[in-house]
Amino acid sequence: MINLKVFLKGLQSLKGTRSPAIPLAACFIALGALLKDAGFNIQQSAASSLFTYALPGQLVMAESLLVGASIINIFIAVWLVNFRLYPMTVSLFPLLDHKSQPKWKYYLSCHFLAVTSWLIAKDGYKKINKKNRIDFWIGIGIGTWSTAILMTVIGYLSADYLNKEMLIGLAIVNPVYFFCMLIGAMKNLSISIAVIAGTMLGPLIYIISTEWALLFAGLIAGTIAFLFGGNNG
Amino acid sequence: MASSQIIILAIIATSVATFISRFMGALTSEKVSVKSKVFQWFNCVAYSTLAALLGRMIIFPAGVLAESDLVIRLIVLITCVALFIMTKKNLVIPTIISAILLGVLTNF
Numbered sequence: 163m164i165n166l167k168v169f170l171k172g173l174q175s176l177k178g179t180r181s182p183a184i185p186l187a188a189c190f191i192a193l194g195a196l197l198k199d200a201g202f203n204i205q206q207s208a209a210s211s212l213f214t215y216a217l218p219g220q221l222v223m224a225e226s227l228l229v230g231a232s233i234i235n236i237f238i239a240v241w242l243v244n245f246r247l248y249p250m251t252v253s254l255f256p257l258l259d260h261k262s263q264p265k266w267k268y269y270l271s272c273h274f275l276a277v278t279s280w281l282i283a284k285d286g287y288k289k290i291n292k293k294n295r296i297d298f299w300i301g302i303g304i305g306t307w308s309t310a311i312l313m314t315v316i317g318y319l320s321a322d323y324l325n326k327e328m329l330i331g332l333a334i335v336n337p338v339y340f341f342c343m344l345i346g347a348m349k350n351l352s353i354s355i356a357v358i359a360g361t362m363l364g365p366l367i368y369i370i371s372t373e374w375a376l377l378f379a380g381l382i383a384g385t386i387a388f389l390f391g392g393n394n395g
Numbered sequence: 396m397a398s399s400q401i402i403i404l405a406i407i408a409t410s411v412a413t414f415i416s417r418f419m420g421a422l423t424s425e426k427v428s429v430k431s432k433v434f435q436w437f438n439c440v441a442y443s444t445l446a447a448l449l450g451r452m453i454i455f456p457a458g459v460l461a462e463s464d465l466v467i468r469l470i471v472l473i474t475c476v477a478l479f480i481m482t483k484k485n486l487v488i489p490t491i492i493s494a495i496l497l498g499v500l501t502n503f
Contacts, residue, residue: 172403176482179482179484179485179486179487179488180484180485180486180487181486181487182486184447184451184486184490184491185486185490186489187499188494192458192459196487198421200402202402203399206399206402206403206406206418209406210406210409211404213407213410214406214409214410214413215411215413216413218407218448220408221425221457221458223405223406223408223409225457225458226405227401227402227405233401233404233405233408236405236408236409236412237409237411238412239410239434240408240412240413241412241413241415241416242483244412244413244416244452245416246416246441246444246445246448247413247416247417247420248397248399248416248417248419248420248423248446249420249440249441249444250420250435250441250445251416251417251419251420251421251423251424251440252423252424252427252437252441253434253437253438253440253441254424254429255421255424256424256428256429256434257429259424259429260424265425266438268421268424268425269421270459272414272420272421273414273417275420277415277445277477280441283396302420308500311486314498315432321473325502326459326462327498327502328498329459330459330460330463330497330498330501331441331494331495331497331498332462332463332494333456333459334463334468334471334493334494334497335490335493336461336475337449337453337472337488337492338454338472338475338490338493339473339488339490340445340449341453341472341475341477342476342479342484342486342489342490343478343487344442344445344446344449344450345476345479345480346484347442352435352438352439352489353438353439355439356439356440356442356443356446357442357443357446359443359446360442360444360445360450361445361446361447361449361450362450363443363447363450364446364448364449364450364451364454365450365451365453365454365455367447368451368454368455368495375447375471376444376447376451377444377449378450379443379444379450380440380443380444380445380447381440381443382442382443383439383442383443383447384436384439384440384442384443385436385439385440386401386437387442387443388435388439388440390482391439
């Protein structure tokens with residue numbers, strides 16, 4: 163059903179000099195501590211990472227709860243911030259597609275789609291035989307997802323020992339990791355334009371509209387990159 | 396502080412709002428060929444959206460990171476990206492250094 167060898171290869175992306183374990187640990191420990199602050203118990207904190215597993219959305223949820231926002235407001239705010247997962251899925255899953263693989267694998271494993279797992283898969287899919295790429299993806303997904311859940315619990319338990327300075331230190335790790343991964347991904351003109359224009363437009367549009375900044379910046383910068391970047395793989 | 400019921404509803408709302416985008420993505424992917432222009436456009440938009448999120452996280456961070464200085468955040472980011480390139484794309488070193496450097500510079 164699942165090619166174990168390829169699955170393990172995906173799982174092993176947690177090891178080595180390109181491991182995402184440290185940035186994942188840093189941000190989900192910080193999240194666990196924040197959720198405790200927001201009044202969550204340990205089961206609820208673990209459930210949040212288990213069922214959502216998308217950090218920016220979970221941050222929005224926790225902060226909205228702290229200011230007493232309604233459930234509908236939380237739903238819309240999270241949907242807007244996590245809508246990025248839609249283009250991310252569409253730019254990854256066709257690469258993993260194979261006729262011989264059952265559809266349920268794709269429908270279930272799309273839950274593992276987050277920035278970290280996406281960047282690792284985009285970086286490594288070419289080395290895997292087309293037929294087994296989905297199992298490689300499931301390996302990456304299970305590895306990063308379970309790390310995130312475990313670290314949320316550890317963050318919750320260690321919340322009392324973390325002072326503000328330590329939390330600020332933890333918060334910078336993830337953006338730095340993502341930036342390095344994005345710089346590493348700039349292998350052709352269109353992706354380079356997409357990354358540079360996106361980085362500039364994101365904060366610029368944020369000044370005008372906090373909620374829609376991501377969607378508009380992504381659409382505009384991405385379209386510019388598509389039109390002017392030429393052919394890419 | 397929110398009640399337990401509200402928290403559970405918030406977890407469900409957050410998870411559903413997140414899964415919708417992923418699942419729609421999986422459904423759309425069935426109709427998109429890797430060689431098509433549509434795929435290339437989605438690829439560009441995905442990288443741009445991610446870069447936009449990161450640009451925002453550094454310039455206008457949410458949460459505790461907002462309490463650090465923008466200049467310090469930029470210094471940390473540039474130093475760590477330089478380290479990443481110099482160490483032939485090692486990711487462990489720049490990520491560990493980032494937290495230490497931010498702490499040191501903030502207290503300097």
